Amino acid sequence: MSESRFIKYIEGESIIHNLDPRAKIIFVFSILFSLTISLSIILLIPLLIISFLFYLLAKLPFKKTITTWKFILLIIVVLSMLNLLTISILYKHGGNVIFGIFGLAITDEMIRRAIFPVIKLLSLAIVTITLVFTTPPKLYAPALGQMYIPYKLAYIIQLAFRYIPEYIAEMQKTLEAQMARGFKPKGGKNPLAKILSIVPLIVPVTISAALSIYDIADAMELRGFGEKKNHTWYRKLNFNRKDISLIILSILIILFYILSYFYLNFPY
């Protein structure tokens, strides 16, 4: 049910797979930054194309990504577009009338307001899923640690990635165990009863996880974690020419979008 939905590393030998995770993280942040500051649809289109190229270069098998794509298209394109369109129709904005339905005048401004965030979300989703699909989770902490981020912070992320699949599996197991005892996940129409019906599901997983914190902390302290200020990483990452060119590309994208923020104005 949920396991097919969440995004996991897919093994591969493409260019994107072989890039240094640090270069990929910098690239994703450059796209994210540019998306955040760009103000017109015309400026968003190149970013969408770059993100899609980034995805295509990873050569991910379509069979393994299809559930993610379905989810992204459903959530981002259909749901949020309808939402935004409803909102922009409810709160009237000016603009030129294009056509009318049921006595409502649809203006170009309304459509712009509905499409603009959707393009942002879509291109952001494409770069992020490419990063997650092509980077093994065990490389996030070494990558962040070697980007001059404090190693304790890198370890928090490492721990989180280590335990997420475990807790999702535990959740599934607890759900099945409680259902075997006659538990129904959807408790009627009363919203309060619905929330309370989830309690038997949440409590066992949370409490056992919270108690395991002390065991994990003991195990780490016994190995001397946190004693020294410096930390070396078992996996030493090295930039090669492709990584450096990706970083240069990211810097160019950021510079271009900063300049465009001040000097370029488009009607849409």
Next chain:
Amino acid sequence: MVEKREFLSVTSIVAMGIGTALYAAFNVFFNIFQLPGTQLVALRPSVAIPMFFGFVFGPIVGFVAGFLGNIISDAISWGGFWWNWDVGNGLLGLIPGLAIFLIKKEATSKSKGLILCSILSIIASIIGMGFAAYTDYIFGYGISTIEEATYALFLPAAITDAVNGAIITPILVAAYSAAVKGRARRA
């Protein structure tokens, strides 16, 4: 031996990691419930997790669990990243953590502590989701009037989070304090 209180002890680092993992896992799990008529605001019982971690392990742990947990769960469930919603989710964990300045550690699992926990969860939902929704308006992320921010983002998110947090967090705190009794090392 006198135990040295460190700013970032190994226990709190692990608590941050585990809290982040739990919040992300629950978010992925409960993303199935989606309220109609609102923007990407899911009915999330998982908000109780950062609140619980904040209340039990302190405000910084709560903030990191909410902040990183939201980043990771968004990234692995549909690939999104919105810094203001991440900070808003961090505030959900930070504010219940302020209980350590208001009440004695021993009293947190008594009825007074549980009521305080409930109230702080409601305040956290209002401030956290308010921050996220109105920064969406200020920076113009698809929202352009203050009414849109209030009715489309703030109210649905804050109400569902407040109801979920106020009910589930005290249950978790009570269950945790019952489970931790008798163990050699306590929070």
